[in-house]
Amino acid sequence: xxxxxxxxxxxxxxxxxxxxxxxxxxxxxxxxxxxxxxxxxxxxxxxxxxxxxxxxxxxxxxxxxxxxxxxxxxxxxxxxxxxxxxxxxxxxxxxxxxxxxxxxxxxxxxxxxxxxxxxxxxxxxxxxxxxxxxxxxxxxxxxxxxxxxxxxxxxxxxxxxxxxxxxxxxxxxxxxxxxxxxxxxxxxxxxxxxxxxxxxxxxxxxxxxxxxxxxxxxxxxxxxxxxxxxxx
Amino acid sequence: xxxxxxxxxxxxxxxxxxxxxxxxxxxxxxxxxxxxxxxxxxxxxxxxxxxxxxxxxxxxxxxxxxxxxxxxxxxxxxxxxxxxxxxxxxxxxxxxxxxxxxxxxxxxxxxxxxxxxxxxxxxxxxxxxxxxxxxxxxxxxxxxxxxxxxxxxxxxxxxxxxxxxxxxxxxxxxxxxxxxxxxxxxxxxxxxxxxxxxxxxxxxxxxxxxxxxxxxxxxxxxxxxxxxxxxx
Numbered sequence: 001x002x003x004x005x006x007x008x009x010x011x012x013x014x015x016x017x018x019x020x021x022x023x024x025x026x027x028x029x030x031x032x033x034x035x036x037x038x039x040x041x042x043x044x045x046x047x048x049x050x051x052x053x054x055x056x057x058x059x060x061x062x063x064x065x066x067x068x069x070x071x072x073x074x075x076x077x078x079x080x081x082x083x084x085x086x087x088x089x090x091x092x093x094x095x096x097x098x099x100x101x102x103x104x105x106x107x108x109x110x111x112x113x114x115x116x117x118x119x120x121x122x123x124x125x126x127x128x129x130x131x132x133x134x135x136x137x138x139x140x141x142x143x144x145x146x147x148x149x150x151x152x153x154x155x156x157x158x159x160x161x162x163x164x165x166x167x168x169x170x171x172x173x174x175x176x177x178x179x180x181x182x183x184x185x186x187x188x189x190x191x192x193x194x195x196x197x198x199x200x201x202x203x204x205x206x207x208x209x210x211x212x213x214x215x216x217x218x219x220x221x222x223x224x225x226x227x228x229x230x231x232x
Numbered sequence: 233x234x235x236x237x238x239x240x241x242x243x244x245x246x247x248x249x250x251x252x253x254x255x256x257x258x259x260x261x262x263x264x265x266x267x268x269x270x271x272x273x274x275x276x277x278x279x280x281x282x283x284x285x286x287x288x289x290x291x292x293x294x295x296x297x298x299x300x301x302x303x304x305x306x307x308x309x310x311x312x313x314x315x316x317x318x319x320x321x322x323x324x325x326x327x328x329x330x331x332x333x334x335x336x337x338x339x340x341x342x343x344x345x346x347x348x349x350x351x352x353x354x355x356x357x358x359x360x361x362x363x364x365x366x367x368x369x370x371x372x373x374x375x376x377x378x379x380x381x382x383x384x385x386x387x388x389x390x391x392x393x394x395x396x397x398x399x400x401x402x403x404x405x406x407x408x409x410x411x412x413x414x415x416x417x418x419x420x421x422x423x424x425x426x427x428x429x430x431x432x433x434x435x436x437x438x439x440x441x442x443x444x445x446x447x448x449x450x451x452x453x454x455x456x457x458x459x460x461x462x463x464x
Binding site for chain 1: 235237238239240247248249251252255258259260288290298300302319321322323325326329337338339341352365367383385416417420421424425427428429430433434435436437441442443444445
């Protein structure tokens with residue numbers, strides 16, 4: 001007998017309520033007047049992010065599919081106050097069939113003075129090397145941040161595209177009646193669901209209707225000049 | 233100024249209501265007593281799917297990352313009645329860092345006697361070659377199926393793993409107050425959102441915490457024996 005029912009691990013998370021809250025957060029930037037103020041809330045529209053990147057080439061010296069990295073970041077306010085530290089890892093996975101855009105997948109752990117959070121999601125590397133902001137969903141995992149969801153935005157700076165980012169971080173408590181993820185599978189599901197709302201299209205339909213190899217190949221090696229020329 | 237607000241194209245789709253309806257559909261298989269009955273509803277727990285596959289090797293004769301295919305299917309009831317025809321395309325995109333599972337992405341167009349629908353989503357190829365059912369979200373796009381969402385499940389048969397599938401198809405009208413997607417971007421967003429609920433984990437966290445190359449390499453060439461041994 002073919003299996004027709006499917007258990008969804010995050011059922012108790014009130015996923016629909018999380019989608020509603022997250023959509024509102026995305027559309028008003030978390031800065032709406034009259035927003036709640038609870039211990040887990042965060043509102044950082046402008047952060048300075050210093051990144052220590054360890055990049056592994058699978059086919060040096062160029063950049064290739066399969067390259068991966070790890071990094072440590074510090075997120076600070078413009079005044080220099082530390083908001084959070086972050087450890088992350090990402091990998092170049094494929095090029096989209098429609099336009100050859102280079103797709104990377106990341107996972108990050110954030111540590112705040114009063115709690116922890118995680119991110120996961122796709123980046124359109126062909127956009128971010130032009131300086132276009134990318135975004136990950138954030139889910140609080142401990143301390144004051146338990147039961148929060150939010151958005152982390154970031155883009156490289158022209159002068160130091162691999163070591164200095166402009167970023168943002170907005171977190172809000174989930175609506176009453178919802179609960180925080182209690183397992184890695186639930187956390188992953190919630191991050192994937194929220195990421196669908198703000199991430200790049202992972203593989204849009206090509207005009208040919210065929211998911212063949214992309215028509216163009218993207219050079220990932222000249223990040224600095226790409227960011228500079230885009231922002232000029 | 234760093235951009236802090238994000239427009240979500242599917243806002244008018246009542247995405248949260250779609251998530252609620254879709255979760256219920258997944259968990260009861262669409263076969264709950266007292267379910268609605270509208271012209272777009274479909275309840276096919278057991279279908280016979282014949283597949284004409286055109287598979288393109290990037291590095292013949294073995295199977296490799298980058299291989300892609302197109303196919304035409306007929307979905308029939310066990311009595312032989314035609315339910316829908318289908319054209320699809322997919323591509324092997326990467327291996328997950330944690331376990332080396334091979335991830336493919338697909339897009340499909342379904343044609344019913346009274347309407348049309350589309351699917352898109354991830355397949356865990358390392359699972360389906362063992363005969364484990366995979367699932368795509370379905371969104372109605374025309375005719376009686378406009379305003380429906382649902383689930384298409386499928387798994388290969390041991391004797392003809394590349395040309396005959398067991399499959400299922402369940403569609404339900406969206407709740408009152410929700411609307412069907414009106415652009416390719418909205419359709420893609422809805423498919424991605426619903427796919428997050430029933431699809432494989434796209435890149436779960438490895439124990440090492442690093443998204444490096446996977447520890448194992450998966451042989452994709454022996455589908456028939458893999459399906460047979462799994463089902464034996």
